[in-house]
Amino acid sequence: xxxxEVKCWTALVTPLNDNGSIDFISLSTLVEEQSRAKNxxxxxxxxxxxxxxxxxxxxxxxxxxxxxxxxxxLMVGVGGINIENTTNWVEYINTLNLDAYLLVTPxxxxxxxxxxxxxxxxxxxxxxxxxMLYNVPSRTGISLHIETVKDxxxxxxxxxxxxxxxxxxxxxxxxEAAPKIRVYSGDDGLLPQFAKHGAKGLVSVxxxxxxxxxxxxxxxxxxxxxxxxxxxxxxxxxxFCSTNPIPxxxxxxxxxxxxxxxxxxxxxxxxxxxxVLVAKAHAKMMAWYDTEMQKFSAPLVFER
Numbered sequence: 647x648x649x650x651e652v653k654c655w656t657a658l659v660t661p662l663n664d665n666g667s668i669d670f671i672s673l674s675t676l677v678e679e680q681s682r683a684k685n686x687x688x689x690x691x692x693x694x695x696x697x698x699x700x701x702x703x704x705x706x707x708x709x710x711x712x713x714x715x716x717x718x719x720l721m722v723g724v725g726g727i728n729i730e731n732t733t734n735w736v737e738y739i740n741t742l743n744l745d746a747y748l749l750v751t752p753x754x755x756x757x758x759x760x761x762x763x764x765x766x767x768x769x770x771x772x773x774x775x776x777x778m779l780y781n782v783p784s785r786t787g788i789s790l791h792i793e794t795v796k797d798x799x800x801x802x803x804x805x806x807x808x809x810x811x812x813x814x815x816x817x818x819x820x821x822e823a824a825p826k827i828r829v830y831s832g833d834d835g836l837l838p839q840f841a842k843h844g845a846k847g848l849v850s851v852x853x854x855x856x857x858x859x860x861x862x863x864x865x866x867x868x869x870x871x872x873x874x875x876x877x878x879x880x881x882x883x884x885x886f887c888s889t890n891p892i893p894x895x896x897x898x899x900x901x902x903x904x905x906x907x908x909x910x911x912x913x914x915x916x917x918x919x920x921x922v923l924v925a926k927a928h929a930k931m932m933a934w935y936d937t938e939m940q941k942f943s944a945p946l947v948f949e950r
Contacts, residue, residue, distance in 0.1 A: 649719055649745055649776060649805070650828070652686035653847035654864040657693035659854050659891050660707065661904040668703055670710055672904040676854070679903075681716035683857035685850075688748060690723040692785060693851050693891045697725065698910035705738070712743050721778065724769065725750035733772055740774045747773055748808065750780045756788040763794045770798065776805030778849075781820075782832065783811050792823050799824035808832040808849045809840070818843040834860070834882035838875055841867040852885050854894045855901065855928065859935045877934045884927035887920045889913060897924045 658680065661672035680687050689711060690696035690704055699707075708722060722739055724747050726732045739747065752765050770777055779798075781790035789811060798804050807824070809817045810832025817836075820829050821844045828846040831837045837848050847868070853860035866872035885893050892909065896918050899907035907915045 647684065647686075647718055649686075650846075652684075652719055653868060654683075654853055654861045655686040655688050655721065655830070655847065655849040656680050656853040656857065656860075657688045657691040657849055657851055659895055659898065659904070660690075660694045660696075660699065660910075661895075661898075662906060662908040662910070664906055664908065666908065666910070668707060668710075669905050673707070673710065674714060675903065676898075677711055677714055677716050679857050680853070681718045683853070683861050684718060685853055685857055685861055686719045686721060686745075687711070687716065688721045688723065688849060691748060691849075692723070692725075692750075692782070693854070693894070694723065695891065695910045695913070696723050698913070708739070708742055708744075719745035721746040721748055723748045723750065725753065725780075727753045727755055729765065729768065733768065736769055736772045740772070744775060746775050746805065747777045748780050749773075749777050750782065751786045751788060751790050753786050756786075758788075759791040759793045759797075762791050763797045766794065766798055766804075767801070770801045770803045773803050775803070777803050778806040778808050778830070779804065780808045780832070781811055781816070782808075789816070790820075792819055795820060795824050795827070799827055806830055806846070810849075812836065814839045814843065817845070834885065835879050837864065837867045838872055838878075841870070841872075851890055851894055852882050854891075855885075855897050855903070856881075856931050856935075859931055862935065862938060874934055877930055881927040881931045881934075884920075884924050887923055888918050892918050893920065893924050896921060897928060900925065901928070 661669040663669045783789040806828040808830050817840050831840040831845050831848045834852045848864045895907045898904045
């Protein structure tokens with residue numbers, strides 16, 4: 647599958663064993679399920695707890711998933727604040743069989759236009775694969791500057807933007823500022839609104855637990871046939887009722903798709919008390935998907 651053919655990307659969780667080590671058996675199951683759903687896979691994003699993983703853990707995850715050779719593109723997260731460490735990471739992933747990189751706005755220090763432009767310019771120059779710039783001010787402390795996008799829009803490695811600020815206005819600004827750049831929603835519940843402004847797809851958290859369902863949701867939104875906003879508003883909001891990825895790991899664990907709901911410190915499943923809510927969301931999602939699939943299997947009726 648070609649990169650631009652992927653409309654739904656799953657920001658994959660990192661499953662853990664009881665002792666905190668990587669649960670590669672569960673990881674294999676999750677990767678296989680995403681591949682069957684034809685979802686692209688984003689490894690080592692914020693949903694994958696990348697900043698809480700050691701360098702060796704991150705390398706082992708990439709090696710393992712690449713060796714699985716899933717029939718879908720693989721993207722990997724690139725985030726941090728130290729430019730030397732970040733360029734070292736890009737140099738490393740350049741040696742791997744990956745398809746794209748997700749470059750996060752620098753963390754914590756809140757650089758403005760020129761600082762952001764210099765940061766991304768250095769990483770884009772070094773990268774050998776298409777790059778998606780990630781706007782997530784709730785985590786980084788500052789938005790991706792619109793002038794930085796304009797400055798870099800003609801760079802050969804600047805492929806896409808993941809917009810996760812929660813703002814329809816911001817999304818529309820990016821689309822207008824860089825018409826050649828593909829802009830993806832980073833907010834599951836806002837795709838219907840973003841689709842009206844030219845969204846090319848979704849980088850999803852919900853698709854960890856609902857891979858086929860989310861793929862269909864994205865397809866309907868982009869085609870303009872989606873009509874179940876109440877259901878999706880409720881279900882996607884349930885996946886963010888606590889710090890991501892705590893709710894999605896709790897639900898995956900309850901469905902026996904991962905062996906534990908454990909997270910890397912400072913996150914912990916002990917902070918989660920919304921099991922009833924996520925179970926209700928899962929039931930609603932299954933009912934929605936069943937209804938949608940029945941439309942495809944309904945017998946044709948011909949007029950006489």
